[in-house]
Amino acid sequence: MILLRLLSWPYLRKHVLRWSLTVAGIVMGVGLLVAMHSANQAVLASFGTTVGRIAGAAELQISAGDFGFDEEVLERVQAAPEVRVAVPVVEAVADTGIKGQGNLLILGVDMTGDRSLRDYDLESGDQAIIDDPLVFLAQPDSLMVAKEFAERNHLEIDSRIPLQTAHGTKYFTIRGIMRSGGLGKAFGGNLAVMDVYAAQKVFGRGRRFDRIDVGVKEGVPVEQCRAALARALGPGFDIAPPSASREHFEAMLSAYSMSMNVSSMFALIIGMFIIYNSFAIAVTQRRPEIGILRALGATRAQVRMLFLGEAAVAGTIGSLLGIGAGALMARGIAMYVGGFTSQIYGVKQALDEVAIDPRIIVAGLLLGIATSLLAAWIPARSAARVDPVQALQKGKYQVLSAGEGSLRRRAAALAAILSAVCLWLGRSNLVFYAGYALAVLTALLLAPMVALWVTRMIRPALRWLRPVEGALAADSLIQSPRRTSATVSALMLSIAMVVGFGGVSASIYLSVTEWIEKTLNPDLYVEASEWLASYSWTLPGTAGADIERVEGVEQAQMVRSARTLYHGVPVMVVAIEVAKLAQKVHSRPIAGDSREMYKLTAAGQGAMISDSFAGLRGVGLGDTLELGTPSGMLRLPVVGIRRDFSDQQGTVLIDRSVYQRWWKDDRTNIIRVYLKPGADPAVVKARILERFAGQRVFVLFNKEVRQYILRVTDQWFAMTYTQAGIAILIAVLGIVNTLTVSITDRRRELGVLQAVGGLRRQIRHTVWIEAVTIGLVGVVLGLAFGALNLYYTLEMTRRTFAGIALDYTYPGPLAGLLALLVLGAALVASLGPAEQAVRGSLVEALEYE
């Protein structure tokens, strides 16, 4: 401790900027980690609370995916002796048309039984109408809204609000206002309750329910009741406690969580490089001090502990600041992640609060300190090994020794061979990831040597460009590879990470574009909802024939698509008129015979699956697919595998006749409309809207659907841009750090340059060129390693969540943009150090040793 105070503190005070940058590396890594986990937890907790508020006292919920089920199921549930109460529910998302209020989740419930499950805790209104549900039921336009929603919109009892229904805009009368808290607080108050049978009518459900909420009879274990209901209802139903929704939501967030995890890990690793760099430089610069200490009797352990102590202090400060920064960032990230709830409910999740879990604080602190200690370990060991006699002599310590270079080369060769072996044997994920880690290790081991080689290659060009400034900048890097190698390595890693994720995004984008081109070719789409991802709004089964009668329409293909559970995971089932589809869509299958698979599927003798479904669920051509339906277990052989991006978790395509038979439902939610040659889409659209006047029908042009899908796909790029931002931040941090040291090291050299006539701008140019050269070397290495990293990222994507074998497409435009940004950032990063270089006393600089 005394050494820390006597030696480290003065050094730290003298190099405040460098220490700030070192700490910034840890702040960034820990901050991202804390922010990401806190945001995820906050969103999941809010989602869980919302699910709990909606579910009330229900212990089990029965659903059949998004398809819903017939009313008769309710009787079968109520007949079960284990069930105390079973209440039907219809859930619909409706637009209020009130500006800025978004959608309302309408909960259609049976008032006669529901109050034993949910407490509406009315704020105002005639309590009698709920005490006597018949009064509420007798008025089908009755609506209860939450207090927060009512206050926001200045609504009172008997106020009327518009809602988009299956039959166009209808007005509803507010007959109750729920107190804030409980159900009334779900979705920030964007929730309303109405009678279930009225909901069936206004939202076009026919005689079907979306869900049944169950209260278990006293004394009966919930699991026993679940098993009894499963036996009674068969395989087509999902019977689970309300908390299971949270797990499904968590599964939906998994791709995003993984991406964030990888980003924060990369940030920490890169932070580690920045710390390593700072300590390596500190050890080099403090060799005389270490020599004196050793000469005075300090043991190797004491010297090592001195540097590790400094690392622990830097780690602690960085972690604490990182936790603070993470807490600030968490809310922003949580708002973004919260948007995912709209994919399930159509209503954006309001965040209650973003609390930082004490366990995350401890984990962040430990991780930050551990990272710092790990990064400082090698420099601390080097410091402990300093020979006191040599240390007191002047000389060069920045040069990589021939022995070290050879050792690195041999280690890199070994790691590369092992990595290749892992790739060859990489069926198991563990071996694959070990191979990936070894590939990264190879790149890191080779980075200093390759960086040196690249700098030597570009020196003549720099010298030609600026004879003094260019040559000096390149020489500075060549003479001190140790000073720049960590920055170059950090840049290389971060650029490679962006290339990896950017390449995946680009590949997905290309594949989606190709899929859109070949599959989404109808001229018009007729839907019951303007929101393309909504599956609960439907049109009657006669709508297809009605549209085909419209002048100018050649063919209408009715589609019923919705999510259902497959082995506990929600997947998309698309029921379509396959015979018609085969006439219009000619995409090359990934597996199976194109003609045969359409023929068998149209005949109801098979199903086609998407390659993502095949990859993620481990299902292949010829395997039997088991889908639970309200009529029992549907078993169909897989007759073809095709590319389909309709859903991230995979798609099963069946014929509409199979759906009608097994789901006992002839509704449709999308109708693909092909026009006769020469027909004007705008005119036909107007005709369709006229034919369906008074009904909730939306007609979209092909271009609008394409744009929507590409917009959703663009969300992938949002993450890439975040990572590019991190890469640039690293470029700035690392380069500022390196240049600060470089300028200190070269103080005398720069002084000489000024003494013999170098103008300030010429000195600035030297520093700028050095910075841009570091950036350039980092970019060259990063883009090269990025090519390999992209391969691993694509494979990781396939194995973990997309299930699709994406084409390898190097993201050229992104690489170009990244190169420009990093070089620009390098130049900006050099402005401060360049000014530092031209300020100060020339006399002191010339005397500086």
Next chain:
Amino acid sequence: MIELAGVSKVFDGKRKVVALENLDLVIGRGEMVAIVGPSGSGKSTLLNLIGGLDRPSQGEIRIDGSALGGLSDDELTRLRRDKIGFVFQFFNLLPTLSCLENVALPLHLRGWPRKKIDERARALLDLVQLGNRLDHTPEELSGGERQRVAIARALSIYPPILLADEPTGNLDTRTGAEILKLVHDVHDRLGATVLIVTHDATVAHSCPRTLTLCDGHIAGDERR
């Protein structure tokens, strides 16, 4: 050529150090002057002020009639670039550059054409008898050779003023004598005004004029 009027230099650190106090001095064109005195007497400070590497706390310095006080940093640099050549005790060569590149450095900084720079640098290295070491880096040279390169660099612009701070201080006696001979040679050939800060009596005696400094004052001004 060089005029100092009431020049003082005070270093404000934890305690105030007066390096030069109220100095008046005139050095004519083509003079060769040795500046001697004990350590801390202000010799190097005087050289730095004349060379425009530092600014006086008080008083005025004129080079060729131009007052340095009103010049900006870049103007001061231009003055150094065009009129002053420096030779340092520790050579201050750039270790990564070859002999040729080190000598060419001030010329590149002036933006001369490459061909002309190359010719001048080679000629100067021939002059200091290092024409056979053009591509060597400083670490491949002996101390005397390094100082020769430094002198060649200082002469690259044919400066009217040559300032040398202990040019032989880091060399053995024989090499020191050679360097001194070279400086005299340059003085004779180019007619430059030469100021040499030295502790070495031989060097001081070789110069026609010797200034002795003591505690920031001129204690003696001897002409031979």
